[in-house]
Amino acid sequence: MTNPDDIRQKAKMPAFETIDRAVSAVNKQLALESTAAVAEPDALQRLLAIYEGLRPLLVALTMLPLLRPAWRRAIAALSAALEGVAADFKAGKDL
Numbered sequence: 001m002t003n004p005d006d007i008r009q010k011a012k013m014p015a016f017e018t019i020d021r022a023v024s025a026v027n028k029q030l031a032l033e034s035t036a037a038v039a040e041p042d043a044l045q046r047l048l049a050i051y052e053g054l055r056p057l058l059v060a061l062t063m064l065p066l067l068r069p070a071w072r073r074a075i076a077a078l079s080a081a082l083e084g085v086a087a088d089f090k091a092g093k094d095l
Contacts, residue, residue: 013059013060013063014056014057014059014060018056019056019057019060022053022054022055022056022057023053023054023057025053026049026050026053026054029049029053030050044085044089045089047082047085048082048085048086048089051082051086052086055079058075058078058079059079061075062075062076062079
């Protein structure tokens with residue numbers, strides 16, 4: 001299992017533009033999903049797509065000293081868990 005502290009130490013703070021662009025992309029996708037009459041992706045695919053878009057924001061939050069250390073560790077743990085799910089999901093698709 002990935003240690004949340006390792007993720008914070010290996011990652012560097014994403015730029016504001018990177019975070020803003022990623023969050024905007026997620027919001028656009030969510031807006032399209034709510035108006036489109038297309039088949040809904042399964043819950044796991046949707047979760048991973050949203051996570052991929054919000055990953056830069058989550059990384060930034062784990063480095064933000066304004067948040068309590070326990071909160072930052074919790075966000076890092078969530079991110080590490082989602083990374084594991086994403087890796088398992090991608091590995092399962094390759095089979």
